Amino acid sequence: SAVISQKPSRDICQRGTSLTIQCQVDSQVTMMFWYRQQPGQSLTLIATANQGSEATYESGFVIDKFPISRPNLTFSTLTVSNMSPEDSSIYLCSVEDRTVGGYTFGSGTRLTVV
Amino acid sequence: GQQLNQSPQSMFIQEGEDVSMNCTSSSIFNTWLWYKQDPGEGPVLLIALYKAGELTSNGRLTAQFGITRKDSFLNISASIPSDVGIYFCAGQRRETSGSRLTFGEGTQLTVNP
Numbered sequence: 001s002a003v004i005s006q007k008p009s010r011d012i013c014q015r016g017t018s019l020t021i022q023c024q025v026d027s028q029v030t031m032m033f034w035y036r037q038q039p040g041q042s043l044t045l046i047a048t049a050n051q052g053s054e055a056t057y058e059s060g061f062v063i064d065k066f067p068i069s070r071p072n073l074t075f076s077t078l079t080v081s082n083m084s085p086e087d088s089s090i091y092l093c094s095v096e097d098r099t100v101g102g103y104t105f106g107s108g109t110r111l112t113v114v
Numbered sequence: 115g116q117q118l119n120q121s122p123q124s125m126f127i128q129e130g131e132d133v134s135m136n137c138t139s140s141s142i143f144n145t146w147l148w149y150k151q152d153p154g155e156g157p158v159l160l161i162a163l164y165k166a167g168e169l170t171s172n173g174r175l176t177a178q179f180g181i182t183r184k185d186s187f188l189n190i191s192a193s194i195p196s197d198v199g200i201y202f203c204a205g206q207r208r209e210t211s212g213s214r215l216t217f218g219e220g221t222q223l224t225v226n227p
Binding site: 004006031033041042043044045050056096097100101102103104107108110 | 145
């Protein structure tokens with residue numbers, strides 16, 4: 001299966017600052033997905049990142065708050081901008097993985113905003 | 115938006131017991147996936163189902179893709195302590211805008227030795 005490396009694994013940030021999360025895949029993939037998992041909750045899709053085009057955001061998520069880069073077929077970043085305590089969540093990247101017939105996830109970035 | 119209703123929300127069982135959980139939706143999905151998430155980790159794929167009516171096993175796990183394409187269940191037989199975790203169902207739809215996963219709310223499983 002695809003191997004996804006996500007950095008940082010956790011961080012504690014001050015409100016009003018921004019954090020950029022990196023996602024590196026060991027194979028080329030067309031689409032990369034970014035999810036948010038709020039404490040004790042399920043996963044919610046933030047956006048889909050395609051290489052060479054702007055990311056597609058789900059309802060309730062906007063580019064100004066969650067800018068995404070996708071410079072090549074193995075890498076993407078998600079920035080959480082102007083953070084508030086409500087942004088405290090686990091952020092996960094994912095790719096469609098044909099070798100396993102589903103989607104593979106990174107281990108996530110646990111963000112705490114104080 | 116689409117919603118997946120997953121039940122039960124939590125289960126407390128004794129080691130050796132069988133477990134069953136299910137997901138239902140008001141929408142049709144092309145694929146049903148079942149994931150397990152351990153603390154501090156991302157979800158790990160357990161079973162993928164691609165056809166209505168499909169029944170698939172993976173060791174002690176068995177899952178089925180409902181005939182209406184709107185539901186799925188996961189069974190775990192002879193539970194062991196390492197089965198502890200959160201189990202999520204996920205439905206996939208392929209749309210013109212791309213592929214999209216929708217997750218259920220999760221089932222927290224506790225296994226008492």
